[in-house]
Amino acid sequence: MKPTVVIVGAGPIGLTLAGLLSQRDIEVLVLEAHPGLSKHPKARGISARSMEVFRALGVEQAVREVSLPNAHIRFFRADTLASEEFVLSDPPATQERGHTPAPGVLCSQDLLEPVLLAHAKTAGATVQFESRVTEVADLGDRVRVGYTQAGKQAEVEAAYVIGCDGARSIVREAAGVGLTGQTDLARFLSIRLSAPLTDVVRDRAAVSYFLGGGKGGFLAVDNQDEWIYQYPVPDGMNVAELQGDAGQLTELVRVGAGLPELEVKIRDTMVWRMSALLADTFVRGRMILAGDAAHQTPPTGGHGMNVGIGDADALAWRLAEVLGGRASERVFAQYSHERRAVARAVIDISLGNVSGGYAIDDELLLGTHYGAEPPVTAEPYAASLDAGRRLPHVVVGEAEGIGALSTLDLLPGRLAIVTELPDAAWAAAARAYGVSYVPLRSSAAGERERGGRCPSIGLAAGEALLVRGDGHIAARLSAGNVDALVSELAHTRGR
CATH class of the missing domain: 3.40.30 (Glutaredoxin)
Structure with missing residues (x-):
């Protein structure tokens, strides 16, 4: 198989793009370094605009089936998970407003990715795991991608390579594209755990549980036994040592829950840094960036993955136009200009949320207005027939x-x-x-x-x-x- 497009990275953005391109009869090869899909929930909030993309892919219902109930899409704030006094936000009113056929959901990444993988493969994409990209070269009329698989070196040529390979993107590095912005705004230890908390949250079920006193918070996976505990790592702490100490990890979870005898099983840990970074361009020759390879958004608001899904949607139709001979490669400069402006605006909104107190904004990206400055604002959504706006839902x-x-x-x-x-x-x-x-x-x-x-x-x-x-x-x-x-x-x- 000789692909037309090589996608580096089989996360939500790469798999979404693979599905969109395959639906347009474009030969796609996805190369993923890891042996399989993510086992960590990571990103969870899928906004209405992203669900519209999934609806067009034909996977909307499958995503809803592995998502939390709509009534749980709200925030909890208290000293601990078990505190008698707490505050719950209202769920977003997307369903009642009628602005979209596909309101957003809360779906953990480890549950979302299998849905997207199955669709991409059914649509015709080839997805290879344990395929670590080692070289990307723009040859002028094509690209060459070198990678290792099962200990052996291989290479493939294609018309374009798309970097959906995250914050440390090898495609971005090969393209010589820099990042600007702020790094290490905060550091968190994400603890994937199992604990019987069904009864504890029965009257307070939410998607995110913000705790006082620097304890971080819990993120719901199923609001029953599967959870993530996000612990803000203090300056100077040896986090690697903490990761290896199951007893100390368990104690952190118990303190956050306010339940000193809670039975806890630690399943996985991951350290991540909050950054606000933007690639200087999303396109360099035949190398194109999307998702975290192009922009890294603070999670305060839950918009990062959704901007990446928007990248895939904005790129897929352009690739189809160019490969079909109907458009020139100048449309990729338009992609870079438009999506970079969106990413910058969403980063600014997310930075404004860092101080806390923000609400769930499921409709933020419905109002994206290409050509406006800024193209995304926190103003309430209103339908429009202006150029640059999404066609209204009726x-x-x-x-x-x-x-x-x-x-x-x-x-x-x-x-x-x-x-x-x-x-x-x-x-x-x-x-x-x-x-x-x-x-x-x-x-x-x-x-x-x-x-x-x-x-x-x-x-x-x-x-x-x-x-x-x-x-x-x-x-x-x-x-x-x-x-x-x-x-x-x-x-x-x-x-």
């Missing part, structure tokens, strides 16, 4: 397997002209310029005759939208304005 019917059919479900994952009602002129223009055509409803009269709703996203008669493969609006087009379509297509395709 329920337009019912569909087997997913229930309510969203306007977003009608998008084909590639450039499309979208109208409210069928429009022969825009349909002809779509055929002429090699894009898809999507009328959102068959006819207003038909809707009324069936006694159903006549939903609208707000376009006037004859108006159209040029919508990108990631669901963001490239342009709003007035009736019959084919010249504007041609101009916007040229820009969107980097011509």
